[in-house]
Amino acid sequence: MLISHNGTMQEATLTPSPYTPRNRTMPMDGINNLVLTIRQTYCFQQVNPDATGKALDANNNLVTVNAWVPARWEEVCNNFILVAKQHWDNRFCLRIPASFQGYNYSHNQNEYRPCIHCRYDAVRVNTPQSGSINVQVVDVPTGSRFRAHARLWTSQDTTLKTNFTGNQQITVVHEVGHNLGSDHVNGAGNGLPNYGGVGTYNSRNIMGGGMVFEGWNAYSWQKAMEHMTRVSFAQWEGFLGTTLTPVWVRRLSFMENMFYRMGEAQMYATPFPA
Numbered sequence: 001m002l003i004s005h006n007g008t009m010q011e012a013t014l015t016p017s018p019y020t021p022r023n024r025t026m027p028m029d030g031i032n033n034l035v036l037t038i039r040q041t042y043c044f045q046q047v048n049p050d051a052t053g054k055a056l057d058a059n060n061n062l063v064t065v066n067a068w069v070p071a072r073w074e075e076v077c078n079n080f081i082l083v084a085k086q087h088w089d090n091r092f093c094l095r096i097p098a099s100f101q102g103y104n105y106s107h108n109q110n111e112y113r114p115c116i117h118c119r120y121d122a123v124r125v126n127t128p129q130s131g132s133i134n135v136q137v138v139d140v141p142t143g144s145r146f147r148a149h150a151r152l153w154t155s156q157d158t159t160l161k162t163n164f165t166g167n168q169q170i171t172v173v174h175e176v177g178h179n180l181g182s183d184h185v186n187g188a189g190n191g192l193p194n195y196g197g198v199g200t201y202n203s204r205n206i207m208g209g210g211m212v213f214e215g216w217n218a219y220s221w222q223k224a225m226e227h228m229t230r231v232s233f234a235q236w237e238g239f240l241g242t243t244l245t246p247v248w249v250r251r252l253s254f255m256e257n258m259f260y261r262m263g264e265a266q267m268y269a270t271p272f273p274a
């Protein structure tokens with residue numbers, strides 16, 4: 001299913017474990033959770049210096065940049081993808097609201113409600129495609145003050161740097177958060193208050209000026225569940241970690257268990273979109 005985040009269409013896929021895709025009476029994976037993957041496609045585009053050796057940054061300041069050389073270009077672009085996945089993949093679980101029974105499964109005559117294991121994937125393409133996130137990239141020297149935004153990155157944005165909130169942050173991880181549909185901790189806008197100010201708890205979040213992830217940073221996965229089920233995103237509560245275990249719901253009677261198994265014997269019974 002394609003989901004719109006921050007102006008781009010991104011692919012969201014909900015599957016039971018690859019091990020037993022058609023039999024929900026069996027454990028779905030080691031801890032029986034569903035897997036929700038959001039995949040972004042990135043197309044990086046070179047920005048080279050003008051005649052004076054500079055390029056415009058996000059604040060419309062002309063800042064000194066380097067000309068791209070091929071080997072450096074490949075290294076930087078591949079590193080963007082790697083760092084994005086390192087920080088956003090396997091970060092969250094969602095808890096399915098107790099009122100939503102659609103993904104429940106039976107095992108050993110008990111009914112369980114799984115959690116949703118959130119995966120992130122990023123792929124790189126060399127030419128813009130429908131749905132690709134097209135990002136302009138400059139090569140800057142270490143220590144450059146060139147300011148990035150969600151569609152304008154620098155070669156230094158995969159390293160930890162101190163910013164105006166007093167925190168350290170890997171800029172690319174923050175910008176991917178924007179591309180996943182999240183605003184700053186304190187609303188859209190690029191002022192210091194939007195980042196949570198200086199030295200505050202909120203400013204340490206990845207959508208402030210720091211590297212701290214919290215459950216609500218699973219926003220994009222919550223929105224994907226809203227699209228798939230029409231149950232409001234706020235009901236799909238995000239938690240850090242991927243080891244949340246399914247919730248025991250009830251012991252099934254012999255007959256209930258029979259009906260459950262018969263219902264689940266159909267390929268992709270109702271809950272799973274094809």
Ligand SMILES: [Zn+2]
Pocket residue numbers: 174178184
């Ligand atoms: Zn930002």
